[in-house]
Amino acid sequence: MFRAAEQPPLHLQPVRARLIGTPADGGRPRSLYAWQYLGVTMNQRLVDAAIDQMNRRWPSGETGGAAAVCLDDGQILTSVCLDNLNGGVSLCHETGAICQAYTLNKRVTASVCVLREVGSSEIVVLAPCGICQERLALWGPEVQVGVGDPGSPSGWSVRTLLEVNPYYWGAHFADGGRWPSSAQHSS
Numbered sequence: 775m776f777r778a779a780e781q782p783p784l785h786l787q788p789v790r791a792r793l794i795g796t797p798a799d800g801g802r803p804r805s806l807y808a809w810q811y812l813g814v815t816m817n818q819r820l821v822d823a824a825i826d827q828m829n830r831r832w833p834s835g836e837t838g839g840a841a842a843v844c845l846d847d848g849q850i851l852t853s854v855c856l857d858n859l860n861g862g863v864s865l866c867h868e869t870g871a872i873c874q875a876y877t878l879n880k881r882v883t884a885s886v887c888v889l890r891e892v893g894s895s896e897i898v899v900l901a902p903c904g905i906c907q908e909r910l911a912l913w914g915p916e917v918q919v920g921v922g923d924p925g926s927p928s929g930w931s932v933r934t935l936l937e938v939n940p941y942y943w944g945a946h947f948a949d950g951g952r953w954p955s956s957a958q959h960s961s
C-alpha cells in the first residue's frame with residue numbers, strides 16, 4: 775500500500791512488483807519508487823514483439839535484432855536497425871520505432887532491444903545505447919527500458935531512464951525540475 779506522501783501523480787500507476795522484482799535485488803517489490811504510465815508497462819509482451827520482429831526480418835542462424843516500443847495508448851511499434859557500408863549512417867534498432875512514435879505524436883512509455891548473434895539461438899536484451907537514451911529522454915525519466923540482467927530468470931529486467939542514466943546532462947537545463955520537458959526537447 776502507498777502512504778499518502780508516496781502517491782503517484784494521477785497519470786501514473788505503480789509498476790507491478792512481479793515485473794521488476796528480481797533475484798538480483800532480493801526480489802524486493804520496488805513499486806514504491808517505480809511508476810508506469812497508465813496501463814502500459816515494460817513486460818514480456820513487449821520483448822516478444824521485438825523477438826517476433828527480429829524473426830520476421832532475419833532467418834534463424836543469422837545475426838539479428840530488433841526493437842519494440844510501447845506507446846501511452848498501449849500500441850506497440852517495432853523496427854530494426856539500418857546497416858550501411860558507411861558505418862556512420864547506420865541506425866540503432868530503436869530509431870525507426872522512436873521516430874514513428876514522434877510522427878504519431880504519441881508518448882513512448884517503454885522500449886526494449888533484442889539481439890541474437892550469428893550461430894546462436896540465444897536471444898539477449900540489450901540496454902539502450904547512449905544515443906537511444908538521448909532519444910528516449912524526450913519522454914521523461916520514467917520511460918522504462920529493458921536491460922540485460924544475468925541475475926534474473928528471464929535474463930532481463932526493467933529500469934527507468936533515470937536509473938540507467940542517473941547523471942543525465944540535460945537535467946542541468948530543466949526548468950525547475952529534474953528532467954527537461956518534452957517542450958524543451960522539441961524547442
Ligand SMILES: [Zn+2]
Nearest residue numbers: 866903905906
Ligand atoms: Zn542506440
